[in-house]
Amino acid sequence: METERHARLFKNGRSQALRIPKEFELPGNEAIIRKEGNRLIIEPVAAKPNLLDMLATLSPIEETLPIAEDMPPDEDVQL
Template sequence: MQTERHVRLFKNGRNQALRIPREFELPGNEAIIRKEGDRLIVEPLRRRSLLALLEGWKPLGEEFPEIEDRPPEAMDL
């Protein structure tokens, strides 16, 4: 895979844009862009899994009350 390619910039409304060549396509439909000096860095937005999100939470520090686990009531049909 190439690591460099010449591209043209263009205007899209009031925004400046560029087409990303196929060999540089990013996964997903969102990205993070940041500027470091004269460079623009574009990285795919990586969604955290639910497990990773839950691992990052602190414990509540309180106990949940006991809940009686009764069988469901019969329904008249």
């Protein structure tokens, strides 16, 4: 992959925009931009893991759990 390429700047409303070539496309739909001297640094925002992704990283529980008995309801409870 090339590490350098000219890109087109244009106006989008009151903002300046940059057309990013396909080979430099960032993942996701959000980026962080910062300025260091005369350079603009653009980095993708890391996607927040969802619950299923997080659960998939957990290892299984090895211990056995006791069987819960089906207990009759308390007699004091009125429905």
